Amino acid sequence: MRGQGFLPDVVTYNTLIGSLCSRGKLGLAMKVLDQLLKENCHPSIITCTILIEATILEGGIDQAMKLLDEMLAKGLRPDMYTYNAILRGLCKEGMVDKAFDFLISLPSKGSEPDVISYNIMLRALLNRKRWKDGEKLVAEMVSRGCGPNVVTYSTLINALCHDGNVEDAVDVLKDMMERGLTPDSYSYDPLITAFCREGRLDLAIKFLDYMVSNGSAPDIVNYNTILGALCKSGSANQALEIFEKLGGIGCPPNVSSYNTMISGLWISGDRMRALRLVSEMISKGIDPDGITYNSLISCLCRDGMMDESMGLLRDMEDSGFKPTVITYNTLILGFCKVHRMDEAINILTEMVEKECCPNETSYILLIQGLAYAGWVTIAVDLAKALVARSVVSRDSFRRLHKAFRMVNVHKGTTLSKIRK
Template identity: 45%
Template sequence: MTISLSNQLLTRTPLFFKNLEPTTNHKHPSSSIVKCKKHEFRNRNPTVNPQSIKASPEDTHTLMHLNDFIEPDLTRMSFDESLYVLECMVKMGYKPDVAVCTRLIKGFFTVKKAEKAVKVMELLEKFGEPNVVTYNAMITGFCKMNRVREANRVLNRMRIRGISPDVITYTIIIECLCGRGKLGLALKVLDQMKEERNCEPDVVTYTILMEATLRGGDIGGAMKLLDEMLSRGLEPNIYTYNTILKGLCRKGMMDHAYELIRSLPARGCRPDVISYNTLLRAWVNSGDGDGGEKLLKEMVARGVQPNIQTYNLVLIRLCGKGMLDQAYKFIRSFPARGCKPNVISYNILLGALLDRGNWDDREKLVKEMLSTGCEPTVVTYSILLISLCRDGELNEAMKLLQIMVEIGITPDTYVYTPLIRASCKEGRLDLAIDLLDEMVSNGCSPNTLNYNVILSAMCKDGHADLAVDTFEKLCETGCLQDVSAFNSMLSVLWNIGERTKALNMVLRMIDKGIDPNEFTYCTLVSCLCKGGMVDEAMVLLKDMESCSFPPNVYIYNIILLGYCKSQRLDEAIGVFEEMIAKGCQPNEKTYIILINGFGFQGWRDEAIELGTTLFQMNVISSKSLLGLKKTFLKHQPGVVGKRSINVIAREKYSG
């Protein structure tokens, strides 16, 4: 049964409006009937005839709780309900409140309902007055969903309405571009910022740019940004310095990282536990002797208290080196160091045990974990499930999944992913699909990887058309919206010989407004070279550069391999020279590809001689040289065509 809400009731329930005052005369004890304290700022349009709204009793209850929405806790009214009430109030002629509408826009983007956010903005633009904060919320939402074209349209509409972008607007755009690997465009936005009045880039802006620059391995570029930042009177904060530390560690420049962290007090900034944890993490990956223990001592000496993350990093190192006895001793020393092991600590050790097949020690460790008050988490079970699936014990893994559910632990994506992958690997596609359905029914949203594994299995099982149709349906429902999903389908379809379908995937991606990323180009280059279409791959290489995606050594190696397999060594050497000229550092695989190219073209002795020369120059390892000698045992005369690469290598590595 529906009731007609009178104008009197609606005028007392002005959602999205300011200066509301609760009445003391209400009949329903759980309702907050509110009335307007002032009306003049609402600009109610006298020419608009309020409409009679048909609503159910539940809708009436929603309208009676309008004031709940403007409180920080939005749990009592859903975003969809709030949008409904906003539409009702606009029909009554009320002017929406910009602050509450902005919060609603953010809420819709949080739950991936961009179209609803657009609807709120349309109502606000038509009947209210959006401000720069509202537009920033829209731009942020679209950028996080990788819908950059829509973000640009919002930016243009913002300018048309006479609202100037502020530093936050530009920083949002810069962060989005950096996140998509388009640093060159982000730097152009920075230049535009500097030309704008009252829109100076701040510490956050520069830190984001430095982080992206360092992620690309350009230490010099990051230092230039730091110098520019200082010249503009901006003081770096600890987050800025930690970003630089991370970049130095990523490049293996540990000495420079140590020097920087020790110079921070003189720069007016004290290193924190994150600073030292960054160095420790690099030490874990580098294998540098007892550097971790030295760092721990230095931290304490400088008054920085190690935290549980610090000790867990050391534990990861010990387990990674197979030093399980020392790991046991170290975890038991935590209390003496002023820190209690947590479930993550035990999970690290449990994972190391199971990686080495120590299932018997598993029970001992779990008992010790429970005795310290640490309850197994979903991660603990995930570690066990991964080990079972890796060892081919899928049925046992399914039993463990059932136990998890029975004791009240909700499986997450990390639990289902190895199970789905193992099911597909064993050809049990029906089980994989059942697990996917179970994920959804348990409130666990499948990720792109889950879908990709099943779609790949469909393709390899001879059901490419079904996989493409399923993929399209998933895209329509919003389950697959990112570039990685398209990259995966592109690669799988090409590898099973469905080249036309693979290339159509790229067209579909562009049509949906999803821009290719670096991995898209890598996938296409790899596919083209595997298909003998090296010239087409070279055209794509040039296209990459024009789109601000400089080819890396991985892509160059793919093209070199394609040329060598086609016995086009002169062109391979030309590409080799080009990559060096463009500052792309060849790796050991680069040289092995070229040496193999000479050898398989008949110049076996020359290939071994070149390999020996490069080994003496510490360019390739002894293991690689031994592999070359085993490959090219037979002597066949040939033209000594290796000189150009030999000369280039000597010029590169002789200082």
Template identity: 35%
Template sequence: MISTPSVYVLKRATVEKCTPFLTHLLAASVHCLNFSSSSLFGQNVVSSSSVGSHENVAKMILEKRNAQEALRAFRLAESQPGFVHNCLTYRILIHKLGLQRRFKTVKKILHEMQTQGNCPPDETIFCTMVHDYGRAKMANEAVHVLNVMEELGCIPTIKVYNAILNVLVKHDFFVAKHFFRNTMMNSGISPNVYTFGILIKALCLLDRIWEAFRLLESMRHQGCEPSVVIYNTLIHAFCKKGKWDAGKGVMMKMMRSGCEPNEVTYHTLISGYCRLGELTEALELLENGVARGYFPDVITITKLIDALCEEGRADEAAQLMQQMEAKGCVTDVIAHNTLIKGLCKANKTESAHKILKGMANKGTTPNVASYNALIGGLCKDGKIDRAAAMVGEMEKNGCKPDAVTYNTLIHAFCIQDKVEEAFKLFDMMKERECTPELVTYYMLIYGLYRQSRVQEAFKFINEMKCKGSFPDTVTYSLQIHELCKQNKVAAAEDLLGEMSIRGHIPDVVTYSILIDGLCKRGHLVKAFDLLNRILIHMIF
């Protein structure tokens, strides 16, 4: 074997004296020597010192594409002078083999670990094996890990039993229950809090909540105190079934036992009461929690704000946000948008605007939904010019208006018969490369129709069609509308049929126009028949 100094001398002599051909040949030889000593584990060159790190070897094994390559890298690593595998590298290899169901090879590796003596398999190795059996849907084989441990002279631990139990409950609860009673309990190992947690969670998922509750009582009698996770599992299960009071009862029980509720506990119950509209209970729970040092997360705060706004209590929602922020709770753009919508719904657009402007001071940047909520509220309040001015404010703050922004304003201007302003926004929309939607065209044409500017409406249609940007569905809908206005309902029905034949799917606006025309003409049977056709189309 050529030593490192010899390689250096050889390379230098080659560069200075050899012919180009020999230079190429010797450089290739040197590359091979370097590769054989340091590039055995992948495409990247790895120094011999880095190979000596168990973490590096474990990483290389894990990154291999398949089990065969992983095993090869494992063997190459152990061939390096002074390198000896430890439990980490063995565990990673076993996991890699298990992922590809190479369980026979796994057993051979386990025997190898046991016979070599320097790194006998521990509980972590066997738990990894159990998890891989579970992932492979091989629950029965997971139980047989106990036999493998016996063969190797290893004593099963509570962690291994819990790992097996966790696999079994996902496969068949009856089998899991049998394993718990007849195998685990007879092994001389006492179940711990994780054991009961696995069983209680499984019972809750099976909607056997009261059975899970009885098991909670049973574990306490066995001297095993339930954890906050177990209590939360039960609370969540009760709340999911709509039994909020039972969930709150579990919370009271946990507090009496000295187990303090955490964020999950409060969030589960507060969210549930908000869904029920029981805001008094939700706010009382929040107040009690804050007094005990609980700080709600942004999701819980948003739920409460939304529930308050839905009940028309937007001012209280604003106060709640202010109080929670004063206590150090974090709020985000979604929480603020929820509050802005609620305030606008309550016709409190001034307050909503203050919230929006104050967001930046808190480090929360308003997004397009923030501005759209306020613009919608201002339009609803009849403050259209001010709403339109918000577009400039948006752009100034680096927020690009979207189709919702423009459509909201276009609709508001059309309703107030300010069609010219609506068309200015339409032009701006296209200039800003914001694609108009079907509803955009409908609103503009509706605005023209409101002012009896029918010829201008058709001129607009023709202009858009020439540019290739006008949907055919709108054209048909307008023609149907015009025929219905002229009491030519039969012709309108024929046109609807032609529309479908030509592959243009009528939308809700098209159907609404024709149904309205039929009703005005007294053709109620035909109108109901058309409505039934729409419903059938929606279902199937």
């Protein structure tokens, strides 16, 4: 540009600064700002807001506040987008009281907090169970003529459901609708999740239908919550009926939907239908994820199909998914159940070799497997060694102690001897 006699203007600089910040290159963005100032090209509110947001993302709220002060010193008047970015940063770093003071100070800076400002503050307060402060904030909000919106009500509903006050959350939903606001999927999802968690599936499904009748289309998260709860309660066939209708109502299932149904159908005994869903998922271009592999490995291990589960483990690795401690523990348990202890030990060895650190559960599963397979001495010696190294807790050893006695393999090893 300079070679052709053109100098960059503030819009050009903002584009460059924004691009650098979006790629996590805040240091370079600050150097561009220095260049902008050297060329006597004055930064705009947009320039400073971009930099403030990027600074906050890197956890530098103090630096962001300094940038804000520099804006004010240069005569720039931040807008509410800028101030809300500061509010989010303060709340993100746990400075809720400081955020509240900042919110209250905004009128003195020539700006009235908007509904987004209040929603940011309300979410931060309720996440910390500061209900009284939340109520005061809403009262302050209304007194200033800033009416609550759908996000405000959804925040209240979510917090109430999270604290177990589901009936109060339903009352908030009703109040929201009486005020002419239309709830969205984020308003309903906490309620549906809470009903499912409490085992009130009929009511959860009723709310799903209620959403549709009130013009709020459920999203796949809502449906996946219902599918998961039905499968968990042993109603996989009922879940399948809902699952098969999803494509027709404009809400096609995603990988999470398939994972839920595959596991639910397999556990219910319908292996063939579960396997057909795996094929269907792949044919529709939905790639399996780590959860898919873990679910299928768990299903195979549950049914003692260990050779197939090992084949799936290798396929999982070939597909670029790294097995987790849950994957390996599932395999250890599976091999222990069929008394293939050499292979269970090999799995533990493989975990270590592949830098997946075994946890206490890994060792407890192996100890129990050794004991139930009749490898008494090895099980007891391993338990003693792991307790001595604090790899297995004494509480866990007590449970193992009972398990040894149940299978009549306890050979005089007591807690008093372990302590020596």
